[in-house]
Amino acid sequence: MKIYNTLTKRKEEFVPLEEGKVKMYVCGPTVYNFIHIGNARPMIVFDTVRRYFEYKGYDVNYVSNFTDVDDKIIKQAIEEGVSADEISKRYIAECKKDMEGMNVKPATKHPLATEEICGMLEMIQDLIEKGYAYEKNGTVYFRTRKFKEYGKLSHKNLDDLQSGGRSLLVTGEDEKEDPLDFVLWKPKKEGEPAWESPWSDGRPGWHIECSVMSKKYLGEQIDIHAGGEDLVFPHHENEIAQSEAANGKEFAKYWMHNAFLNIDNRKMSKSLGNFFTVREISDTYDLQVLRFFMLSAHYRSPLNFSAALMESSKTGLERIRTAASYLKRLEENATQEKMTQQDKETFEKTETYVTGFEEAMEDDFNTADAIASVFELVKFVNTTVEEESSKELLHQLFDRLATLMDILGLFVEKEAELLSTDIEQLIEERQTARKEKNFARADAIRDELLAKGIILEDTREGVTWKKA
């Protein structure tokens, strides 16, 4: 399996630290509002990475945090006149609902920054003792130049950073020894949440949180650290500096970064205000469609979001699901139980689509290519399977399709839903009308159901329905 590593700027063969196990950490959102669909990209992408590892038999320890102490949370709390804690708790709960809708598996552990302060104090103290950090008026800074490899992830050199067009010196930070130094601990301002520390009552800097939570739940060394590409610098660069300075060993072996989700070719972000929340999208679309859309491009390519593209994704996903329900229907009506010799040969032919799918995923999780294999399998099913096919074959084909889709976190079957009895009666009445060639009545009933969001389709095997 090959993974593109931001650290080395090339695809590398994945070799786990420990045989059969994967330890991965994915930087999670800051919870001060509903998550937007840009936040959803890494969730979906890295959940898919996880699912593929699990499909390959790896035991994946997947940790993803919630940043629940931050300027923006405090700002939101002040605006609403409630506590910061209330804001973060609320949006963590909402985020989890969205994740469920997108079929993103819960992490093995979702640590909260506010519950890990103790570990942060320890690591900061450790860094001070090792000479990598210093305290000034209650603020603790990381001594960036002391960490010789600083810049190795983002491939920047310190002098470029300093002589750049922008000043890294921000107001009130002229007490730093060096403009490149960043904050590990900062004293509280009036009304802000704070914790006691040897340096001041205050709160941790953003970067130290991930270093500490990763170490606590995954150990000093992990296989994969992932997040959005904007986190490469400074967040991940700083994490490396902190963790490697404190632990004295390589922090993460593989660094994965997803590209952005754009709107009109512009980065979507809360600060630019050009974003859609996942919740908004879920009003119009099944979030499975959003997931399918996200996986239709490679995770390292920028992806534009639009209603037209969502429609296209919806239709495409529907095509796959139609094939699946076709198999199910035939299976229910099949008379032949066991596979015939010909069935066996048919089934063997689908091996190539599984291989194609796996090869795509092995190549740095090329989900776009993997989906192409799924479509090829769908085409094969639609052109090969027939009423005479055996139950066993139909079942196996369904299973094969569902398995591939499950790796992508996509369902192939609609949830088991029951129609209310009056709707079922309408469908029966329509069938009677059709037999009597009373098509006007039949069409009227179909329209009536359509208005209720139910689409009827007449097939050789009878009437099927789906939600609009």
Added chain:
RNA sequence: GGCGCCAUAGCCAAGUGGUAAGGCAAAGGUCUGCAACACCUCCAUCACCAGUUCAAAUCUGGUUGGCGCCUCCA
């Protein structure tokens, strides 16, 4: 100013040296009471210029256009 990415059909998108996957849309057709589904047919020489090579969308140089990071940010 520094660092970096991208440019494939109407749209989306794979493909990193051997002659363009897949999906959506459109068009024509088969099936069907109609519709839908499904199936068949049709749909590109890869931004531009120059070069390397027997061979380039794929490598090199340049041009144009778009974007990202360097500041909270997925």
